[in-house]
Amino acid sequence: MERRQPRAGSQEDQTRGLILDALVQQAFEQAFPGEDFSFVRVLPATDPKFGDFQCNDALKLAKKLKLPPRAIAEKVAALLPLKVEVAGPGFLNITVTGDWLEGRLSEMCADAHLGVEQCGKGRKVVIDYSSPNAAKQMHIGHIRSTVIGSAIDRIFRALGYDVIADNHLGDWGTQFGILIKGYRECLNDSERENLTVANLEKCYVLSAAKAKESEDWKDECRRELVKLQQGDEENLGLWKRFIDISIGEFERMYAKLGVKFDTYRGESFYNPMMPGIVSRLEEMGLAKESEGALIVDLSDEGLGVAIVRKSDGGYNYTTSDLACVKSRVEEYNPERIIYVTDDRQQLHFKQFFNIAAKMGYTGVQLVHVPFGLMSYQGKAISTREGNLIKLDDLLAESVKRCLATLSERGNADEALAEQIGYGAVKYADLSHDPATAIDFNWDKALALDGNSGPYLQYAYARVCSLMDKAGEDPEAVSAAGFATESNSEKQLALQLLKFPSVVRRAAEAYKPSVLAEYLYATCQLYSSFYQNSPILKSEAELRSRRLNLCRLFGKILKAGLALLGIETPSHI
RNA sequence: GGGGCUGUAGCUCAAUUGGAUAGAGCAUCAGACUACGAAUCUGAGGGUUGUGGGUUCGAUUCCCGCCAGCCCCGCCA
Structure with missing residues (x-):
């Protein structure tokens, strides 16, 4: 928060997906030889009454082929070895058989990744998220970057990407002059000995207040900062201690949220590289002097002006972010760097991406995932408001x-309450499109019914309970096949089949909400099936086939929630 | 002044990136527990997708103009 699109799918990603794509493409090619039909897609039907899958691409081809869309659709339909109907202006509605469905479900089960294609194999991405300021406690404004970033992190890993999760801490800058001064003057001995982030925050507030009213105090803060920047041993030691304590505190939060970083590289890490970046910008003629500062003027491109060196000689975030790209490219050479920050920083990212490209960093795709600010009961979150x-x-x-x-x-189980409580908070955030602002509200975030974390966890616990009662292994799918006969069974089966494409879509859009939405819809279908179809009381074969369907549902729900960083207790 | 985001049922949000009659939850109303777990399920009502144009077989989605709200625009990140 303090610190803070192209598609993820490359062509080889697209070659897999639903097997039906290839089948329908083939029929198109057969019907109209010589054309390229690789864009043709088969999508899940928007409504069960249209069958199980649909292809809308005959409509798109009408102009190109100079034929009425229905005629195109009918010609293709005749060549398809599937039950298919032409509807409306030229939709191809496809209905699959139970055998076909069972075959796909079995393949999914047999796959270690539940059918999620490993399109990220051998591809490296850096994801930059959470990034709180050192010496301050994390507050609800930090939830979104942390939780959304972490979910994107997990989703990319699930697709096989080699992910480097980096926490770009705000660990350098003027606040450390204020802090060091405050540490020396505003804390007592015991507070200094048992230093906590709360104490650091306290002495920062006190010291900053004094700096505001006293020029002398302000000057001393500045002097402490200069000493720190020049490598003064004592100040450097204090700084290091502040950082260590801060990271310790952050990790306590991350443990609760199930968040894990590979690196904690704050701004201090990039500080030594700043002069080099600036001189390169000057050499390339990108930067120029203005009002004592060094700027990159992007106003011709509608992006205003970015300051890369302040008039006092200090550097700021644009320079730091450029140094960071340079460092990451040299060390990791990632194909992509993803930044998860609030949407107020959009201009900054556009500026900095623009400059990075001009500096020659074109081999790495820089992506900003902006999210809407979180407000509290209709008011912007601020220290002043006391909220x-x-x-x-x-x-x-x-x-x-x-x-x-x-x-x-x-069932007053503390550990269970934590699993549900943390899950509820995370799900409340992740179930919303990142782009929309969220108004935080206790009742809404902690609701136990409707589209909520607890609802999904409850659905999972019921599957486990069912397996207990059945006296069967909750994971091991039997050879009996899957129940797909009844309408509710078939709808659930079709829904389960979507899982791999949903994971991919969530990654392509950088929206964990796509996955959350899917999991919720899946649970609704499961609950409906479960409520209306006897399982344990069914005759042996049907019982086994229904249990298999439940098992696969449980596996997918568990895997999906894990991607959102939400735990799945087997008993609630 | 320039730019960005948002605007969909009373409320909170979806809509697979241009597809068929715009879907869920909450709230409201009517039903279902001698139980494969009711933190659940079945059903009902609720809409001029801010507004006016345009593009086309087809628009919540794309383009232009307005309206409203939030945010950003040289030394914070």
């Missing part, structure tokens, strides 16, 4: 509420 809720407190409150609900049902 800054600490992340720690939020999570504790969530757990407390879940524990209360569990207690009512005679």
Whole structure:
């Protein structure tokens, strides 16, 4: 928060996907030889009454082939070895057989990745998220970058990408002059000995307030900063200690949220590279002097002006981010770097991506995933408004509420309450498109019904319970096949089949909400099936086939929630 | 002034990137527990997709103009 599109799918990604694509493409080629039909796609039907799958591409071809769309569709339909109907202006509606469905489900089960294609194999991406400021406690404003970034991280890993998750800490800058001064003057001995982030935050606030009213104090802060920047041993030691304590505190939060970083490279890491970046910008004629500062003028491109060196000689975020790209390219040579920050920083990222390209960093795809700000009960979150809720407190409150609900049902299990409480908070965020702003509200975030984390976890717990009752292994799918006869079975089966393409779509759009939405819809179909179809009481063969369907549902739900960083307790 | 984001049921949000009659949850109303777990399920009502044009077989989606809200625009990140 403090610190802060192209498609993810390359051509080889597209070659897999639903087997039906290839089949229908073939029919098109056969019907109209010599044309390229690689763009043809078969999608899940938008409504069961249109069959199971549909292809809309005959309509698109009408102009090119100079034929009425229905005629095209009919010619293709006649060549397809599937049950297919031409409807409306030229839709191809495809209905698959139970055998076909069972075959696909079996393949999915047999695959270690549940059918999720490993299109990221051998491809490296850096994902830059969370990035809180050192010496401050994390608050609810940090949730989105952390939770969305972490989910994107997991989703890319699931697709086989080699991901480097980097936490770009705000660990350098003027605030450390204020902090060091505050540490020396505003804390007592015991506070200095048992230094915590809370204490750091306190002394920062006190010191910053004094700097505001006293020029002397301000000057001293500045002097401490200069000493730090010049490598003064004592100040450097303090700085290091502040950082270590901060990271320790952040990791306590990350442990609760199930977030894990590969590297913690703050701005200090890139600080030594700043002069080099600036001189290169000057050499290339990209930067020029203006009002004492060094700027890159992008106003011709509608991007305003970016300052790369301040009039006091210091550097700021644009320079730091450029240095960061240089460093990442040299060390990792990733094909992509993904930044997850709030949408106020959009201009900055456009500027900095633009400059990076001009500096020659064109081999790496730079992607900004902006998310809408979180407000609190209709008001922007700010220290002044006094509505800054600490992340720690939020999570504790969530757990407390879940524990209360569990207690009512005679199951006051603290660890379980944590799984549900943390999951509820994460799901409340991830189920929304990142682009939309969220107004935080306790009741909404912690709701236990409807489209919520607990609903999904509950559905999973019921599958486990069912398997317990059946006395069967919850994971091991038997050879009996899958129930697909009834309408609710078939709809669930078709839904389960979508999982791989949903994971890919979530990655391509950088939207974990795509996956969340899918999981919720899947749970609704499962609950409906479960409520209306006896499983354990069915005769032996049907029972086994229904149990297999439940098992696969459970596996997919568990895997999907894991990608969102949400745990799946087997008993609630 | 320049730019970005947002606007869909009373409320909170979807809509597979241009497809068929715009879907869910909450709330409201009517049903289903001698239970494969009711944190569930079945059903009902609820819409001029901010607004006016345009593009075409077809627009919530793309283009232009307006309206409203939020945000950014040289020394914070």
